[in-house]
Amino acid sequence: MKTTNILSLAFAAMMASAAYAxxxxxxxxxxxxxxxxRVAADQKCLLLPIEENAPECFIKVQVDNSTAYxxxxxxxxxxxxxxxxxxLQPYQGKELTFEVNTPHQDRHSSREPKWTSTVQKxxxxxxxxREKYRPEFHHTPAYGxxxxxxxxxYLDGTWHLYYQYNPYGSRWGNMNWAHATSTDLIHWxxxxxxxxxxxxxxxxxxxxxVDHKNTAGFGKGAVIALYTSxxxxxxxxxxxSTDGGKTFTKYPGNPILSADIPDFxxxxxxxxxxxxxxxxxxxxxxxxxxxxxxxxxxWKEESRFGLGYGSHDGVWECPDLMRLPAPVAKGxxxxxxxxxxCNINPGFPAGGSGTQYFIGDFDGHKFTCDxxxxxxxWQDYGKDHYATVSFSNAxxxxxxxxxxxxxxxxxxxxxxxxxxxxxxxGREPFLYTGxxxxxxxxxxxxxEYDGAGLDKTLKIKGDATITLSNEEGEEFVIRYDQKAMxxxxxxxxxxxxxxxxxxxxxxxxxVHKKLTSLRIFIDRSSVEVFGNNGEVVMxxxxxxxxxxxxxxxxx
Numbered sequence: 399m400k401t402t403n404i405l406s407l408a409f410a411a412m413m414a415s416a417a418y419a420x421x422x423x424x425x426x427x428x429x430x431x432x433x434x435x436r437v438a439a440d441q442k443c444l445l446l447p448i449e450e451n452a453p454e455c456f457i458k459v460q461v462d463n464s465t466a467y468x469x470x471x472x473x474x475x476x477x478x479x480x481x482x483x484x485x486l487q488p489y490q491g492k493e494l495t496f497e498v499n500t501p502h503q504d505r506h507s508s509r510e511p512k513w514t515s516t517v518q519k520x521x522x523x524x525x526x527x528r529e530k531y532r533p534e535f536h537h538t539p540a541y542g543x544x545x546x547x548x549x550x551x552y553l554d555g556t557w558h559l560y561y562q563y564n565p566y567g568s569r570w571g572n573m574n575w576a577h578a579t580s581t582d583l584i585h586w587x588x589x590x591x592x593x594x595x596x597x598x599x600x601x602x603x604x605x606x607x608v609d610h611k612n613t614a615g616f617g618k619g620a621v622i623a624l625y626t627s628x629x630x631x632x633x634x635x636x637x638x639s640t641d642g643g644k645t646f647t648k649y650p651g652n653p654i655l656s657a658d659i660p661d662f663x664x665x666x667x668x669x670x671x672x673x674x675x676x677x678x679x680x681x682x683x684x685x686x687x688x689x690x691x692x693x694x695x696x697w698k699e700e701s702r703f704g705l706g707y708g709s710h711d712g713v714w715e716c717p718d719l720m721r722l723p724a725p726v727a728k729g730x731x732x733x734x735x736x737x738x739x740c741n742i743n744p745g746f747p748a749g750g751s752g753t754q755y756f757i758g759d760f761d762g763h764k765f766t767c768d769x770x771x772x773x774x775x776w777q778d779y780g781k782d783h784y785a786t787v788s789f790s791n792a793x794x795x796x797x798x799x800x801x802x803x804x805x806x807x808x809x810x811x812x813x814x815x816x817x818x819x820x821x822x823x824g825r826e827p828f829l830y831t832g833x834x835x836x837x838x839x840x841x842x843x844x845x846e847y848d849g850a851g852l853d854k855t856l857k858i859k860g861d862a863t864i865t866l867s868n869e870e871g872e873e874f875v876i877r878y879d880q881k882a883m884x885x886x887x888x889x890x891x892x893x894x895x896x897x898x899x900x901x902x903x904x905x906x907x908x909v910h911k912k913l914t915s916l917r918i919f920i921d922r923s924s925v926e927v928f929g930n931n932g933e934v935v936m937x938x939x940x941x942x943x944x945x946x947x948x949x950x951x952x953x
Contacts, residue, residue: 425514435496435517443483443523444496447516448567449474450815453501459484460495471566473498473513480815482541482566483523529816531941533921535850536803537578537586538820543568545809546664546716546785547800547821548575549606549623551643552792557583558643559800559821560592560623562603568818569810573600575625577643583798583824583846593637593646598653599629603664603716606643607694608791613676614694616640622694624678626663627653634665634680636695655697659683664716667694668790673762679717679738684710686717686740688765701764703738706771708754711745716785719760720797725831735768735829736760737839739777741785743806746776748905750807751784753777757829757837768837777839779907780887780936781805782924783822798824798844803924803937808898813941814923822937823847823919823926830933832910842932843917852920854949858913861953866920866946874925874940876916883909885934887927893942907934920946 426434437444452472459467466489471482486494500511525540532538543564551558556579563576577589593601604625612618621639623646626632633653637646655665659682667678670690678689678697685704689697704714718739726732738756746752755777758767769775777786778801786801801822804812809819824844832838847853856864860880867873875888889895890902909929917928922945927936940946 423517423519425517427514431500433498433500433514435498437486437494437496437519439486439489439492439494441486441519442521443486443519445481445483445518445520445523446471446566447474447478447481447513448472449477449512450479450568452476454571455501456499458497458499460497461489461492466494469566469572472569473500473511474516475511475513478512478516480541480568481523483520484566486519527816529814531814531923532817533820533923535584535847536820536823536921536924537580537800538817539563539576539578540588541568541816542566542576542818543570544576544802544817544819544821545570545804546603546802547787548603548625550787550789550800551606551608551621552789552798553608553621553642556581556642557789558606559586560606561802561821563591565591568815573602573628575601575623583844584850589644592643593623593625593648596627596648597629598633598635599627602626602628602632603785604634605666605787606790607667607669607676609694613692614638621646624654624665624667624694626665628663631656632660632662634662649695651695654695655680655689657682661713666717666719666787668719670762675762677719677762679719681714681717681740684714686714686738686765688719688763690762700762703756703765703767704740707767708740708756708771708774709742709745712743712751714740714742716741716787718787718799719765720788720827721760722797722827722829724829724837727831735837736765737827737829738765738767739786743784746781746805747779748781748903749900750781750805752781753783753786753801755839757839775838776907777827777841778935778937779885779905780927780938781807781901781903781905782939783935783937788827797827799827799841800824801937803939805900807900811897812939813894813897820924822924823850825932825935828932830911833912834910836910838910838933840930840932841928841935843919843926843928847919850919852945853917854920855915855917856949856951857915858951862916863952864916864918865948865950865952866918866925867948867950868942868944868946870943872942872946874938874946876918876927876936878909878913878916878929880912885909885913885927885929885936887925887936887938889925889938889940892940895941905936905938907936909934918949
């Protein structure tokens with residue numbers, strides 16, 4: 399079924415210049431803290447007043463005596479922080495009943511919650527940016543909460559990005575796939591919700607592929623999505639698109655893959671020419687399971703990897719598996735290695751969530767890791783780089799990756815409200831040999847970002863301290879210790895930090911080769927540091943009063 403019951407962000411943007419004729423509504427209070435709102439669908443949307451720290455309300459939308467939709471929202475109790483829209487257009491000419499179930503702790507209060515006097519109908523919703531921290535050249539949703547990037551692919555000159563999205567607040571919940579498109583990885587156009595929750599469950603992370611050979615039977619070039627439905631259990635489901643990823647139809651045989659474990663999620667699939675079939679890697683508790691399929695619907699488990707390898711201080715999530723050219727020594731034949739990406743929460747060295755990786759070999763059936771089980775390698779040593787996955791079908795054989803630029807320790811609490819969370823700039827993974835002779839993963843900035851925003855490359859010789867600062871005296875400090883072979887970042891005086899005690903902690907990355915340059919991307923609320931153009935990377939959020947406009951270098 400097509401997803402039409404959530405306000406399209408494209409519609410919201412179109413309505414930003416409309417006249418907002420707002421109409422108050424009458425509320426019928428029921429016993430034990432319940433209420434119902436009757437709404438004639440004669441305007442564009444219903445504006446729901448949200449209070450960030452209010453308890454969640456469960457809301458059931460009924461049409462013609464049947465439940466049409468359910469969701470949760472933190473309806474305002476004491477004050478209105480912002481409003482979010484509920485799209486009434488699919489119900490034009492009908493009357494809707496919103497049944498609101500308030501949390502137990504509020505049911506016996508004698509005061510009337512703020513939302514009952516401020517909920518309104520309107521002819522549109524203004525998405526004009528009201529956030530001083532909204533970045534200039536990173537993707538963010540127009541409004542609402544965002545976490546993991548999902549289902550990313552490239553087709554006919556357009557990058558397609560889907561992401562975990564809550565349209566009814568700026569905290570996690572109501573998971574759907576929202577959709578954004580770009581021709582340059584910098585300027586993004588929001589396309590609305592592409593895959594919405596259904597009776598099987600809410601929509602968790604997954605991947606998309608372009609089925610050039612029509613292996614799934616939905617037509618050559620159909621876009622196939624696999625995603626995790628989170629309901630009575632976590633199960634893998636399929637949806638397909640025949641219009642280039644604009645709209646999806648859910649496969650009637652869902653779910654296509656189930657298991658008897660609680661954490662069974664985040665399918666990532668790719669075509670493997672070596673076996674002339676599809677491979678799928680799934681995060682299953684604290685290991686990865688690898689599958690194969692001829693048609694994207696019928697999957698055979700081939701092997702498992704991970705028990706005893708790397709960090710196991712949290713749940714393994716959001717896998718990726720790709721082939722990259724290995725660096726070639728003199729006299730050595732060109733060859734490839736495979737890299738398995740494993741996002742983990744918690745377990746990151748500086749606390750919270752991060753992305754570890756394993757280098758090895760893969761024959762389409764089994765992944766064999768080159769390093770000892772106790773060795774743990776991290777893609778990015780900043781605190782705000784998680785759920786890293788790549789675009790499928792990328793041009794010129796690229797493996798362009800994007801990460802969610804936040805950390806689960808404080809993601810729900812960072813000082814933004816109209817939107818919450820952005821994505822990193824794109825990165826191009828590569829392999830290099832460190833001074834110790836081992837293979838490591840690097841991540842270079844994608845070429846589309848050359849000159850984007852404040853893009854500065856600094857040459858360094860030996861120890862260096864780089865201080866980014868603004869006129870208010872706030873600063874972000876980067877230190878390279880050549881003898882200790884470390885790169886560190888200090889954001890303790892970077893701006894707002896008091897929303898979480900975990901935010902201003904020190905971060906240190908090992909350096910595997912002598913650094914000669916640092917490339918730094920500075921946006922309104924982030925600093926991304928690339929040593930030797932990506933041999934060591936640190937990605938961090940910042941919340942200064944104004945963008946850092948001074949750079950100083952000292953020994």
